[in-house]
Amino acid sequence: MSSTTHPHETPEDVRRRRASRPKAARQLGSTALIYLVLVGVVVASAVLTAVEGRNFFSQGNIWGVLTAMSVLGLISIGQTLVILVGSLDLSVPYVVSLATLIAAGGMKGLDANVPAAVFNTLVLCALIGLVMGLLVSLLDVHGFIASLGVGLIVSGYLATNYQGSHGAAAPDVRLLGRSGIAGIIPTAFIILLVCTLIVTLLLRYTRIGHHLYAVGGNREVARMSGVRTAVPVIAAHVVCSLLAGLAGLMLLSRTGVGLPTIGSQGRYDLLSIAAVVLGGTLLAGGKGSVIGTIGGVAIFAVIDNVMGVMQVNPFLKDFVRGLVIVLAVAVYARRSVVSRPPRFGPDRVLPLPGPLAGPASPTDKEPA
Amino acid sequence: MTDTHVLVATGMTKSFFGNTVLADLDLALRPGEVHGLVGENGAGKSTLMKMLAGVYTPDRGTILVNGEQVSYSHPVQAQRAGVSTVFQEFNLLLERTIAENIWLGREPRRFGRFGPVDTARMRRDTEELLTGLGVEGLRAGTLVRSLSVAEQQIVEIAKAVSFDAKVIQMDEPTAALADHEVELLYSIIERLTGRGVAILYVSHRLKEIFDLCRTITILKDGQHVATRPAEDLTEGELVRLMVGRPLTQYFPDKPVDVAVGAPRLTLAGVGNGYVDGVSLEVRAGEIVGLAGLQGSGRTELLETVFGVHPVARGSVSLDGAPLEVSSPRQGVRARLAFITEDRKAKGLALNQSILDNSLGVVRSVFPRRTGSARREMPGVLSNLDVAAHSLDQEVQFLSGGNQQKVVLARWLSIDPLVVLMDEPTRGIDVGAKHRVYELMRELTRQGVAVLMVSSELPEVIGMSDRILVMRDGRLAGELPAGSSEEAVLAMATGAASEGDAA
Numbered sequence: 028m029s030s031t032t033h034p035h036e037t038p039e040d041v042r043r044r045r046a047s048r049p050k051a052a053r054q055l056g057s058t059a060l061i062y063l064v065l066v067g068v069v070v071a072s073a074v075l076t077a078v079e080g081r082n083f084f085s086q087g088n089i090w091g092v093l094t095a096m097s098v099l100g101l102i103s104i105g106q107t108l109v110i111l112v113g114s115l116d117l118s119v120p121y122v123v124s125l126a127t128l129i130a131a132g133g134m135k136g137l138d139a140n141v142p143a144a145v146f147n148t149l150v151l152c153a154l155i156g157l158v159m160g161l162l163v164s165l166l167d168v169h170g171f172i173a174s175l176g177v178g179l180i181v182s183g184y185l186a187t188n189y190q191g192s193h194g195a196a197a198p199d200v201r202l203l204g205r206s207g208i209a210g211i212i213p214t215a216f217i218i219l220l221v222c223t224l225i226v227t228l229l230l231r232y233t234r235i236g237h238h239l240y241a242v243g244g245n246r247e248v249a250r251m252s253g254v255r256t257a258v259p260v261i262a263a264h265v266v267c268s269l270l271a272g273l274a275g276l277m278l279l280s281r282t283g284v285g286l287p288t289i290g291s292q293g294r295y296d297l298l299s300i301a302a303v304v305l306g307g308t309l310l311a312g313g314k315g316s317v318i319g320t321i322g323g324v325a326i327f328a329v330i331d332n333v334m335g336v337m338q339v340n341p342f343l344k345d346f347v348r349g350l351v352i353v354l355a356v357a358v359y360a361r362r363s364v365v366s367r368p369p370r371f372g373p374d375r376v377l378p379l380p381g382p383l384a385g386p387a388s389p390t391d392k393e394p395a
Numbered sequence: 396m397t398d399t400h401v402l403v404a405t406g407m408t409k410s411f412f413g414n415t416v417l418a419d420l421d422l423a424l425r426p427g428e429v430h431g432l433v434g435e436n437g438a439g440k441s442t443l444m445k446m447l448a449g450v451y452t453p454d455r456g457t458i459l460v461n462g463e464q465v466s467y468s469h470p471v472q473a474q475r476a477g478v479s480t481v482f483q484e485f486n487l488l489l490e491r492t493i494a495e496n497i498w499l500g501r502e503p504r505r506f507g508r509f510g511p512v513d514t515a516r517m518r519r520d521t522e523e524l525l526t527g528l529g530v531e532g533l534r535a536g537t538l539v540r541s542l543s544v545a546e547q548q549i550v551e552i553a554k555a556v557s558f559d560a561k562v563i564q565m566d567e568p569t570a571a572l573a574d575h576e577v578e579l580l581y582s583i584i585e586r587l588t589g590r591g592v593a594i595l596y597v598s599h600r601l602k603e604i605f606d607l608c609r610t611i612t613i614l615k616d617g618q619h620v621a622t623r624p625a626e627d628l629t630e631g632e633l634v635r636l637m638v639g640r641p642l643t644q645y646f647p648d649k650p651v652d653v654a655v656g657a658p659r660l661t662l663a664g665v666g667n668g669y670v671d672g673v674s675l676e677v678r679a680g681e682i683v684g685l686a687g688l689q690g691s692g693r694t695e696l697l698e699t700v701f702g703v704h705p706v707a708r709g710s711v712s713l714d715g716a717p718l719e720v721s722s723p724r725q726g727v728r729a730r731l732a733f734i735t736e737d738r739k740a741k742g743l744a745l746n747q748s749i750l751d752n753s754l755g756v757v758r759s760v761f762p763r764r765t766g767s768a769r770r771e772m773p774g775v776l777s778n779l780d781v782a783a784h785s786l787d788q789e790v791q792f793l794s795g796g797n798q799q800k801v802v803l804a805r806w807l808s809i810d811p812l813v814v815l816m817d818e819p820t821r822g823i824d825v826g827a828k829h830r831v832y833e834l835m836r837e838l839t840r841q842g843v844a845v846l847m848v849s850s851e852l853p854e855v856i857g858m859s860d861r862i863l864v865m866r867d868g869r870l871a872g873e874l875p876a877g878s879s880e881e882a883v884l885a886m887a888t889g890a891a892s893e894g895d896a897a
Contacts, residue, residue, distance in 0.1 A: 232511035234502050241499055244488040251486050253471030253500035314490035 057307025057315075057359065061322035064355075068326050072333035079336055088332065089211050094281075096328040097215035098123075099298055100321055101274040103306075104219075104226050105267030106299040107320045111230075112263040113243040113312030114163050114170025118178030119271040119299060120290030122152055125181055126275025131194030131285030138197045149272050155181065156268025160261030170264075178296075185287040192284035204280030215277050219321075222270065226317050235259055244313025271295075301348070302327060305355045326351065400459075401426045401593045402447075402478065402562045407456035409442050417442045417617045420456075424562055424593035429584060431608035431625070432597045434637055435852070438614040440597050444564050447595070448480035449473030460561060471500065479555030480564040483689075485547050487539050494521040494535040497554045524553045528583050545576040552583060556592075563587065564595040569603060570690040581607065599688045601630050601888045613637055631881070638852070638880040646857035647833050650840060655681045655860065657714070659844035660813045662700070664709030669695035670868045673709070677813065677844040682835055684859030685848045687887050692868035693848040694736060697815040700846075701733040702726040713812065727760045732811035734802055736818040736848070738795070742802045745791035749776065749783055752790050753804040761809065768808045775804050780830055796827025803834060814838060816847040820854060832858060852880040 076083035109116045126148050133144030162173035207213040230236035239259040241249040305323030308315025334344050402424040409417045417439035424430050434440050445451045449467040465476040487496050494517045504510045521535035555563045569577050613620040613636045656679030665673045670692045677683045687693045702720035711718045720726045735741040757768045779800040820828040849855045862874040864886040871886050
């Protein structure tokens with residue numbers, strides 16, 4: 028046995044054994060990697076911005092980048108949960124639009140209406156998530172289809188009932204949209220950070236968080252271990268829609284009116300999935316983190332920002348975004364998945380030399 | 396007897412679709428005892444284990460743990476009752492840590508029911524469990540993906556122990572282990588029995604059974620044959636008890652008009668990560684059987700010849716010319732056919748039609764021959780007695796036997812020179828089996844070389860002109876046609892090398 032004390036193991040064997048095990052650094056892998064890439068992207072952007080004769084780190088620019096991150100960030104946190112549990116949510120853009128309309132319609136420009144409007148909006152969004160969660164977990168509809176269907180229903184409702192802008196945000200809400208710390212950090216970004224922290228803690232320190240990873244990793248294993256597999260699926264979808272609703276409120280605080288197409292124009296469905304995958308979460312589920320996702324969102328925001336400064340044309344923007352996603356996934360895919368470790372050859376954790384070694388030992392020394 | 400026994404199962408019976416796979420079995424385990432459970436494939440060992448583990452519900456029978464009757468319908472209930480099982484297929488999440496896997500579904504919490512998960516305690520308890528098993532060097536926070544198979548098995552055992560198990564069942568625990576890893580398993584088992592845990596140990600490897608077990612229960616065709624103290628048995632007797640059944644199988648006679656021709660497929664010292672130093676020869680018109688235990692590398696050898704795993708050492712030749720195959724596509728181009736053991740996952744596209752499936756290989760590798768193959772296919776399929784409404788029927792609705800015939804038709808369409816068969820009659824009915832055997836004879840008449848892997852010893856013995864036996868990734872030896880099952884089993888388990896085989 029490779030990783031345990033063995034009567035015939037010499038220090039040399041221990042060293043070789045340790046060497047054959049993936050390093051802890053490689054385990055950190057995706058999250059560390061994504062932030063390393065982010066630093067690189069920031070440096071490159073700073074240089075490119077400077078070439079244009081402007082300062083990437085100016086107060087206004089930082090504010091812009093962080094603002095751009097907040098809405099997509101909130102949605103992507105939810106998307107991370109849904110993808111972790113092995114599902115997918117394509118309905119987010121429509122839920123975002125719906126949230127702006129319901130909230131703006133409820134507020135009617137009056138501060139007194141805010142609590143009720145916010146409450147109604149979030150409850151409605153949570154209900155939409157609940158429907159999808161139930162479809163996925165109890166009826167075994169794949170999340171792709173369940174959320175596509177629900178998304179289309181919401182989108183149809185929006186298109187028939189709302190033409191153009193609707194309602195008005197309360198002044199306090201609009202003020203909140205412009206507020207921030209020292210003119211650098213917008214309140215919206217602080218909300219994003221708080222949500223990131225809460226969701227990270229939930230994933231790490233609640234049973235439901237652990238079970239979310241388990242169900243996404245292998246539903247059958249989770250079931251055999253006594254996990255109620257429906258619970259994490261439903262929870263992930265409810266939280267995802269809830270966060271999409273919150274993102275809608277955030278957009279409302281900036282636009283001041285409810286807009287039926289604001290979500291689909293933002294392409295939050297595909298961008299949030301892209302950010303999640305870029306952040307190192309496995310599209311198949313079971314592995315990943317919210318912190319990584321925020322890194323992915325930041326990379327998109329920085330690249331968008333610098334392309335805006337350089338006045339790159341929109342097609343090229345999408346080209347670059349696409350390139351980033353494909354390259355990132357190609358890098359992750361290189362981590363090979365060996366289902367059955369070989370019996371012979373150097374790939375195998377080394378058997379021991381000496382009289383007790385099995386028949387495999389002679390070949391282990393040959394390069395195969 | 397219940398006083399001294401930790402687990403008593405009586406009258407355990409289970410049938411599937413009217414087919415009794417285990418009849419009226421009694422089993423009793425004493426604390427601290429390693430109890431061996433042996434029998435051939437299909438003898439009912441895993442059915443028994445799954446009933447004790449809560450995966451299957453027994454049709455009849457009672458289970459007492461520590462004198463109390465238990466009944467369960469879910470593995471977790473069995474574990475809570477004190478019966479844990481380490482299956483051959485591990486139930487682990489690869490992307491989670493050791494601790495998270497062990498405590499999955501019952502993560503400890505601080506401050507009562509709604510408190511946060513106590514990760515520190517999870518880690519501490521995990522380290523404690525591993526230390527208790529005498530395992531060092533595994534950390535609670537290590538991802539399971541980065542562990543070797545043996546280490547993953549230790550995690551499974553630790554998980555079993557964490558339920559405070561009184562009985563731990565182990566299904567072929569050494570199938571994937573190297574020799575020195577087996578020793579660690581032995582020492583872990585010793586520690587467990589020292590604590591009074593009873594182990595139900597299922598293995599094909601007789602040496603291990605005799606090394607470890609105090610008592611041995613032998614099953615055959617779903618019936619209890621004997622339960623005896625290990626010291627009253629020799630390996631030879633044990634093998635006889637396992638095999639000694641009336642030979643009811645029937646195999647078509649060897650045709651007299653087939654002369655074995657020149658060597659068709661020749662392997663010289665072939666090796667890679669899965670097999671090593673394999674030299675063999677299959678002649679035109681010859682059926683060579685490849686026997687061995689689960690995990691002995693038989694399937695991997697066929698896959699190596701077919702190009703699934705590259706050949707790292709040694710050489711392969713076909714009809715005397717060197718053959719270099721590095722992908723299945725090249726294997727097909729060289730007119731090798733590979734009948735996989737996993738028909739549903741690798742042999743067929745289940746939701747496509749019979750016709751599309753049977754033309755699958757020709758279409759993708761020899762597209763110009765598709766037309767003629769399509770014209771011939773109805774004849775080929777009816778010659779194989781495929782029972783279906785039409786060729787447009789989806790293969791998922793066919794019986795196992797008919798599915799296998801479609802697989803065969805799919806490969807016959809390339810006019811193979813060599814047919815590699817992996818468990819060609821697994822999970823198919825008697826009639827279809829017979830047709831497969833006839834087809835093998837027909838192939839030899841056409842000069843095709845057949846290399847057949849099978850776990851059914853009567854089949855290997857009844858169909859093969861020669862029998863090659865594999866053990867631990869290498870050829871253990873060759874036996875002539877008509878050898879006894881005892882001889883094959885002895886060679887496959889390594890009992891022959893101990894010198895006291897039957």
